Amino acid sequence: xxxxxxxxxxxxxxxxxxxxxxxxxxxxxxxxxxxxxxxxxxxxxxxxxxxxxxxxxxxxxxxxxxxxxxxxxxxxxxxxxxxxxxxxxxxxxxxxxxxxxxxxxxxxxxxxxxxxxxxxxxxxxxxxxxxxxxxxxxxxxxxxxxxxxxxxxxxxxxxxxxxxxxxxxxxxxxxxxxxxxxxxxxxxxxxxxxxxxxxxxxxxxxxxxxxxxxxxxxxxxxxxxxxxxxxxxxxxxxxxxxxxxxxxxxxxxxxxxxxxxxxxxxxxxxxxxxxxxxxxxxxxxx
Amino acid sequence: xxxxxxxxxxxxxxxxxxxxxxxxxxxxxxxxxxxxxxxxxxxxxxxxxxxxxxxxxxxxxxxxxxxxxxxxxxxxxxxxxxxxxxxxxxxxxxxxxxxxxxxxxxxxxxxxxxxxxxxxxxxxxxxxxxxxxxxxxxxxxxxxxxxxxxxxxxxxxxxxxxxxxxxxxxxxxxxxxxxxxxxxxxxxxxxxxxxxxxxxxxxxxxxxxxxxxxxxxxxxxxxxxxxxxxxxxxxxxxxxxxxxxxxxxxxxxxxxxxxxxxxxxxxxxxxxxxxxxxxxxxxxxxxxxxxxxxxxxxxxxxxxxxxxxxxxxxxxxxxx
Numbered sequence: 001x002x003x004x005x006x007x008x009x010x011x012x013x014x015x016x017x018x019x020x021x022x023x024x025x026x027x028x029x030x031x032x033x034x035x036x037x038x039x040x041x042x043x044x045x046x047x048x049x050x051x052x053x054x055x056x057x058x059x060x061x062x063x064x065x066x067x068x069x070x071x072x073x074x075x076x077x078x079x080x081x082x083x084x085x086x087x088x089x090x091x092x093x094x095x096x097x098x099x100x101x102x103x104x105x106x107x108x109x110x111x112x113x114x115x116x117x118x119x120x121x122x123x124x125x126x127x128x129x130x131x132x133x134x135x136x137x138x139x140x141x142x143x144x145x146x147x148x149x150x151x152x153x154x155x156x157x158x159x160x161x162x163x164x165x166x167x168x169x170x171x172x173x174x175x176x177x178x179x180x181x182x183x184x185x186x187x188x189x190x191x192x193x194x195x196x197x198x199x200x201x202x203x204x205x206x207x208x209x210x211x212x213x214x215x216x217x218x219x220x221x222x223x224x225x226x227x228x229x230x231x232x233x234x235x236x237x238x239x240x241x242x243x244x245x246x247x248x249x250x251x252x253x254x255x256x257x258x259x260x261x262x263x264x265x266x267x268x269x270x271x272x273x274x275x276x277x278x279x280x281x282x283x284x285x286x
Numbered sequence: 287x288x289x290x291x292x293x294x295x296x297x298x299x300x301x302x303x304x305x306x307x308x309x310x311x312x313x314x315x316x317x318x319x320x321x322x323x324x325x326x327x328x329x330x331x332x333x334x335x336x337x338x339x340x341x342x343x344x345x346x347x348x349x350x351x352x353x354x355x356x357x358x359x360x361x362x363x364x365x366x367x368x369x370x371x372x373x374x375x376x377x378x379x380x381x382x383x384x385x386x387x388x389x390x391x392x393x394x395x396x397x398x399x400x401x402x403x404x405x406x407x408x409x410x411x412x413x414x415x416x417x418x419x420x421x422x423x424x425x426x427x428x429x430x431x432x433x434x435x436x437x438x439x440x441x442x443x444x445x446x447x448x449x450x451x452x453x454x455x456x457x458x459x460x461x462x463x464x465x466x467x468x469x470x471x472x473x474x475x476x477x478x479x480x481x482x483x484x485x486x487x488x489x490x491x492x493x494x495x496x497x498x499x500x501x502x503x504x505x506x507x508x509x510x511x512x513x514x515x516x517x518x519x520x521x522x523x524x525x526x527x528x529x530x531x532x533x534x535x536x537x538x539x540x541x542x543x544x545x546x547x548x549x550x551x552x553x554x555x556x557x558x559x560x561x562x563x564x565x566x567x568x569x570x571x572x573x574x575x576x577x578x579x580x581x582x583x584x585x586x587x588x589x590x591x592x593x594x595x596x597x598x599x600x601x602x603x604x605x606x
Contacts, residue, residue: 285425
């Protein structure tokens, strides 16, 4: 079938949207249908509290159906910022704590990674000197730093931020170095023939030229940071979406766990979209 | 010492030979001068080191040997006194046409306020006929338009010496003609000293006061300086009707096709510092003065009136 000549009633986007909705409906329908707890003792019989907790009269507990999760989502999202004690805070507050840690660690990493990346990209000497360190430090799982961070920093919040810092730094550092080293010599020559000072060359020519590559690194970093914060908060506890997931798991509240998983996905997507929008601003066509 | 505007003396560029072998010289003992306000073209086959000479004058490259002096000061590193137009335009792709010109103007006159920089930049963009597309990014401009922006940027900074590295090499013949006319116009106004690399004999005759001829590399030399005494202002349609045109053209083509490959470096090096011999092909009219009778097939083709512009096909060498 030749896609260019086939005439469709709707645009590609509309058709893709319809297909996505159909797939979602099919998936949720199956989930809902296959997770109904069998009700023993005939219709109308009330389940005991114990039976309810154990998933009806079933042998094993069941994953809560989507309808429950949607109700929970409605509940949580209609009052996201309530605070009823250490173990009962609104989803907005938990996400807010996570976002604060991620963004603090992430921007601190950017402040370090971009200048160092610049240096490494500009100077083959620095590249060769620093490369062994980077190659050893980069593959370390950010969570492996956690005990050391807790010991040295002695503060759970700051340790979580440090873990985000250390996991965000590498993609930004390497992409900045790569972008800066790859700036076309022609453009550097333009700066040289116009007698630009090294500082002005860095800001007027090299930075804009390398910006798309740097932004790619920043986009990878924010994704990794958002992945890592969940695990980090499970470890340090107290607040945050990672802690929330783990706490609800301890409460055996699978509905909240699934709701939280979805929220993690949505926020991660929004972070990526935001970075994508910034990347568009600095993109250029050669 | 003479007091030419720009003097290049006994310049050489060598690359280390493989495994302790002898150094490979791209060119040796290259000397020439540029007078103020002069338009000089340099022609030679690829690999003779034209671009190295240009980049050295721009301060972007260094000779292995030799000195360059401009207005009594040694050329050492890039300077706004020497503007460059590169073959590949070298516009900054994230800036619009106007911003690219402003980039140059702002670098040149840092004390100017924004409005003055913009006004000055727009004036030069207008000169190259780009008033309506100043907000476009280079990617949205055709090759010819991009090179015009590049020319506007170079002229707008009013350098004392303008270096053009095959500025029209990547353009089609029609566009090239139009921009050549614009270049003549803008140069006639400001009378900057221009040093230009070209592969196009007709282009060189149209633009230049003098044409430096380089022999083939390696071990290239500047063999001769051909004087173009055609009256100015020149234009492409009129110039071919001038009685001297074909004498000059044939001489240049003969050099490029035949003599550039056969001239011995040793013969040209005899007296140490040596500026290329000035030649006026028109004075060589008598057969005995002409270095080689025009009987050769290739020159006959080239000598046909209204021939398409003869461009020297770049010849690949191992160190182009």
